[in-house]
Amino acid sequence: MRPETEGQLAELVRDAAAPLSIIGGGTRLWPGEGQGERLDMTGLAGVTLYEPEALTLVVRAGTALEDVRQVLAAEGQMLAFEPWGRQGSTIGGVAAANASGPRRVQAGAARDALIGVRFVNGQGDVVRNGGRVMKNVTGYDLVKLMAGSRGQLGALTEVSLRTAPIPPVAATLALADLDAAAAIPALASALGGPFDVSGAAWLPGHGALIRLEGLAASVKARVADLTARLSVFGTVSEGDPDAWSLLRPAALSHETWRIVCRPGEAATLLAHLPAPSSLDWGGALIHVDLPVDCFPELPPFSGHARRISGAEPLVVPAPDPITARLERDVKSRLDPRGIFAGAA
């Protein structure tokens, strides 16, 4: 099914008798997703409104992420949260996945840039929330609820986003000798000072990576100050500016795990894991490839680990019973018939 208008989509959902799987580009489905009949969102495409001087973009959910990038770049702007995607990834998929890249430490996640949504709920009703202005506390913030909801609450038809200017200059610093665990205190030191860091990551073969962006003189001054500060952790050199695009688990192994933790917990977790494929957000995000069904016993930590490839969905630790009950209730109230089965 590939509706071309919101009205058609609403009708489809109203008439649906069995679960549907909402698919944008289908470029990053999680285990367990994509089971029902496919509801292809790419028919709902195109920019509705773009006001660069108001930093506002309103776009239909099935629009290709690449198209959005081009429209913004033509005006010297970007999506500050740096979403990742492949040929075909859609902006609706980005919003529904809360897909957020390295700049999250500075500019926030997709959910922070998302200022409005339109979606069709499980009963086929069109719901609007938020709008096109960046400050808005009118009624409940269902925009945040929809961000990252992975198609479980409704099908996004249109999203409004706050855009940002592309910084004129970027510099990458590397501490090439540091392993993942040793990188964490260096990243914390950079993020803990007045350097306006816009990326703090670790990659095998690159070591610790730190990015600074902004006006030319400012970047130059911060590079000098930060280099001095970080020299206690090892040799600071110029890093590969292309490394930032390698931070994603591009080719998923049999089992890729995504772990979110406090940076201060990361070193302990890493001690229980094989070498990670990347660290991001100053150590708060760990990606690691594991053999099938080999997730190790981890000491208690304040975040969670999710298997993002593999046969079955799995989250460790399982959500507490009250959170699980609230999530179930919210889902069943927005989608009483369970039309948007989604992932577990």
Place this chain on the structure above:
Amino acid sequence: MIQMPPPDASVLAQRQAIVQALRDALPGAVIDDAAETRAYECDALSAYRCAPLAVVLPSTTEEVSRLMRLCHDLRVPVVPRGAGTSLAGGSMPTEDAVIIGLSRMTEVLEIAPGDRLIRVQAGRTNLSVSGAVDGLGFFYAPDPSSQLACAIGGNIAMNSGGAHCLKYGVTTNNLLGVTLVLMDGSVVELGGPMGEGSGLDLLGVVCGSEGQLGIVTEATLRILPKPAGARPVLIGFDSSETAGACVAAIIRAGIIPVAIEFMDSPCIRATEAHAGAGYPDCGALLIVEVEGTAAEIGEQLTLIRDIATRFDPIEFRESRSEDESRRIWLGRKSAFGAMGQMGDYICLDGTIPVTALPQVLAGIGRLSRDYGLSVANVFHAGDGNMHPLIIYDANKPGDLDRAEAFGADILRLCVQAGGCLTGEHGVGIEKRDLMSEQFAPADMEAQMRVKDAFDPDWLLNPAKVFPLEVSASRRERRLNRPADAA
């Protein structure tokens, strides 16, 4: 005039028994004496008042949980309260409601500079959160003007903003987690590292839910390293239109200052009379603040000066010292106080797309003439969050009604321009009945279903946010169901 639903007669009839049950549950924390509950009759929307059934001041999450379970079982509505600075009537009680106030819950629970976070009890004031990490070189970014008084729990409930949110975002962008007590007394942790839990973003919908989904007892907040320095410039223009065009040009040039504040001439004149900050007498002025090291500040200000020059500013005043910076901010910070000197006022906070600024300001001017009431504009221009202040005389019969009608028309104008009713103060009771201007029935139905999931009996702050007729069937459902224990 804003209406409230009639109180639940069965609750009022049980008054003594309810107060006694609260006392038994939490000795030494219950206030029901009429002289003492008066302090809780209203918030900063002080034209509307009502004494609550009782006030309880717990000290721990466990105590909040115990009280909530009790009120739940007795079917008594609860109104959460922080510092009572809401401008929307969010924390105003009803006669049949118990206020659970967090003023005793002010502890810092954890500071983790390496993880760039602080965990506090939710009754702690906004400013004292920054105070707790100041010595470590950090600060908490959202800075509502009420920050000396208002509590973090209230900030979370209202998703409050501040002057610096153009760069740092509002509360929701700086909130990593909460401990939430639900109406039935159950306690849940939402959020996590980076503000992310493993499932739906329930934290995101709790933030801004105006105390209707649960009571926040603890909060984990993102803290940021303090910038090396900050410097404001003051730019005066001949008209509001020119000032608005200059804001758009600055943003269009790729510069995002930490703050762009706007004042129109009625506001400038009033604050000059009151605070004597030395502002130029002109059509409108901007205060633009930039941050960083001296070199960074210089670089940004050069660009801003180049842009501003294209708009023939009457004055471009760059601060060269701490004292000059303070003087530039002085008038802006005393603007509300100055308005208070001119008479009683209603402060609105509708947001508009910044591109609609000239058109909306002109519309407000027309309405001001039609209603015969003066209005001053002072607001966060970078994000379009307006703050029209309508001056009226509370002692003049009919003046409040007229001012409210004028305010409602301004908010309609904001919605028509593509904006919204409230950018940071919240809906409360004040804008409750205007919600239908912005939302279709299905939009509000979806929001109310979220409340159904958290508070199925609609006991928590029930008469707020949604127009009374829209929430009536849900609120009245409870009245037809007997209490468990009473």
